[in-house]
Amino acid sequence: MEQFAFYLFSVLTIGLFLVTVLSNNVLYAMTSLAAGMVIISGFFFILGADFLGVVQLIVYVGAVMALYSFGMMFFDATREIKEKNTNAYLVFFLGGMIALLLVVMFSAPIAGEGIVAMYPTPEGANNPQAVGLVLFTKYLVPFEVAAVMLLVAMIAGIILAGKKMDNSLTTKDENHEEEMTFSLKDVR
Amino acid sequence: MDALIIETVVKAIVVLLVISALAGFGTYLERKVLAFMQRRLGPMHVGPFGLLQILADGIKLFTKEDIVPQHANRLIFMVAPAITAATAFIALAAVPLFPEFTLFGYTIRPIVADLNVGILFVLGAMASGLYGPLLAGMAQANKWGIIGSARTAILFLSYEVVTGLSILAPIMIVGSLSLIDFNNAQAGGIGDWMVWQQPVAFVLFLIAGFAETNRTPFDLLEHEAEVISGYATEYSGMRWGMFFIGEYANMITISFVASLVFVGGFNPIGFIPGFLAIILKVSFFFFLMLWVRASWPHVRPDQLMWLCWKVLMPITIVNILITGIVLL
Numbered sequence: 112m113e114q115f116a117f118y119l120f121s122v123l124t125i126g127l128f129l130v131t132v133l134s135n136n137v138l139y140a141m142t143s144l145a146a147g148m149v150i151i152s153g154f155f156f157i158l159g160a161d162f163l164g165v166v167q168l169i170v171y172v173g174a175v176m177a178l179y180s181f182g183m184m185f186f187d188a189t190r191e192i193k194e195k196n197t198n199a200y201l202v203f204f205l206g207g208m209i210a211l212l213l214v215v216m217f218s219a220p221i222a223g224e225g226i227v228a229m230y231p232t233p234e235g236a237n238n239p240q241a242v243g244l245v246l247f248t249k250y251l252v253p254f255e256v257a258a259v260m261l262l263v264a265m266i267a268g269i270i271l272a273g274k275k276m277d278n279s280l281t282t283k284d285e286n287h288e289e290e291m292t293f294s295l296k297d298v299r
Numbered sequence: 300m301d302a303l304i305i306e307t308v309v310k311a312i313v314v315l316l317v318i319s320a321l322a323g324f325g326t327y328l329e330r331k332v333l334a335f336m337q338r339r340l341g342p343m344h345v346g347p348f349g350l351l352q353i354l355a356d357g358i359k360l361f362t363k364e365d366i367v368p369q370h371a372n373r374l375i376f377m378v379a380p381a382i383t384a385a386t387a388f389i390a391l392a393a394v395p396l397f398p399e400f401t402l403f404g405y406t407i408r409p410i411v412a413d414l415n416v417g418i419l420f421v422l423g424a425m426a427s428g429l430y431g432p433l434l435a436g437m438a439q440a441n442k443w444g445i446i447g448s449a450r451t452a453i454l455f456l457s458y459e460v461v462t463g464l465s466i467l468a469p470i471m472i473v474g475s476l477s478l479i480d481f482n483n484a485q486a487g488g489i490g491d492w493m494v495w496q497q498p499v500a501f502v503l504f505l506i507a508g509f510a511e512t513n514r515t516p517f518d519l520l521e522h523e524a525e526v527i528s529g530y531a532t533e534y535s536g537m538r539w540g541m542f543f544i545g546e547y548a549n550m551i552t553i554s555f556v557a558s559l560v561f562v563g564g565f566n567p568i569g570f571i572p573g574f575l576a577i578i579l580k581v582s583f584f585f586f587l588m589l590w591v592r593a594s595w596p597h598v599r600p601d602q603l604m605w606l607c608w609k610v611l612m613p614i615t616i617v618n619i620l621i622t623g624i625v626l627l
Contacts, residue, residue: 138375138437161416168423179433180452237415239476
């Protein structure tokens with residue numbers, strides 16, 4: 112049963128991500144990306160890591176939704192997009208090499224000695240508790256550093272985007288229109 | 300193993316059928332309640348008190364021509380309504396609907412999949428349901444549709460953070476993500492209800508829930524006066540009906556989650572048995588959604604974003620901080 116589910120999810124994931132890479136249509140590409148992300152959470156559920164599966168679902172659903180809004184702004188979703196391919200062989204070669212490198216990196220420990228759980232789940236702890244225990248004991252410092260990095264990124268984002276935040280574009284009245292166009296020019 | 304699979308399949312089919320039927324009945328209730336609040340009669344002509352109106356609407360939806368616009372992306376256009384309907388029912392799979400009961404000597408637990416991260420699963424599945432309107436709007440080669448899907452993205456990016464953070468404080472108190480544990484933590488009668496400990500989180504969760512199901516103060520996806528019908532402009536027949544069923548199933552799911560997390564779930568209140576108690580609570584929340592629809596105007600997209608990020612999110616964070624300090 113589990114094996115059947117695993118192979119089904121594998122084929123679906125690979126197929127969907129292939130569509131993402133090969134399709135010329137924004138809508139197909141992003142829909143298959145979102146669907147692939149959702150199906151990856153199935154692997155976590157098969158492994159019994161319910162918490163990580165749900166987190167994968169929530170995080171990537173939101174992330175791909177933000178990508179969609181960019182796609183909506185930059186492309187016409189119902190047309191094919193002509194991609195500029197300057198050197199197809201180079202792209203093919205580099206892509207293949209990177210894929211090969213990733214396979215080697217991930218299979219090296221398996222080929223070497225087999226994977227052993229360094230921090231086995233404590234008895235009686237359920238899924239979120241097990242994740243929390245490891246995060247807040249062994250990996251506390253990387254966890255906090257990641258939090259600080261996210262904070263830095265957030266502040267940088269606010270500063271980059273928030274230059275003219277105090278005049279709203281949707282509620283501007285006619286008198287201020289001239290002023291607004293000037294300020295937009297300044298930004299450019 | 301086989302017994303488990305058969306049981307799960309039967310449960311899934313029963314939930315699917317009952318909730319679809321309830322979604323149809325919900326449209327009738329909505330029209331009636333709105334009519335009485337606006338001093339009208341509502342549907343009256345088909346059957347007693349207009350009750351057969353549901354049937355008439357169903358026949359109309361099933362027999363209407365299924366149109367795909369000329370320049371639309373056919374595949375995505377046809378898949379989008381199924382996403383909304385399917386994710387609404389997938390979310391319902393992790394919700395414990397009633398207390399355990401025995402039928403023909405066989406104990407039945409009325410939950411399709413008992414995950415120990417139930418609440419996160421429900422919210423995640425409901426969030427992915429918004430891909431339906433988003434894709435529908437982008438695939439139909441219609442400007443109203445594009446505006447509708449842009450508003451979907453705005454809605455999603457606004458409410459999601461409030462839902463997650465407002466539910467975090469009750470999770471901290473209960474110490475579990477399972478909806479059954481939430482229910483059991485409030486087993487001691489009305490005094491134990493989470494709403495007395497977390498009134499702020501309750502109100503915020505309801506507000507975010509209204510946005511999640513795109514009910515009226517926040518139904519900016521399909522304002523008739525502004526964007527015709529938003530993402531659903533080009534849809535007709537059963538594909539439009541699937542959006543509708545999805546929306547009503549989401550309303551029922553949010554009502555179930557709100558009553559399980561905040562107002563005692565399916566624990567018996569005094570002489571009222573558990574299953575009746577939760578039906579009453581869910582009906583109340585459903586009624587509340589119609590009540591709000593009758594009394595409040597729409598908000599604009601930028602107002603929604605302002606409300607969620609500048610008002611509600613700081614309140615939730617302060618609420619979480621205070622809860623954390625008290626718990627320590």
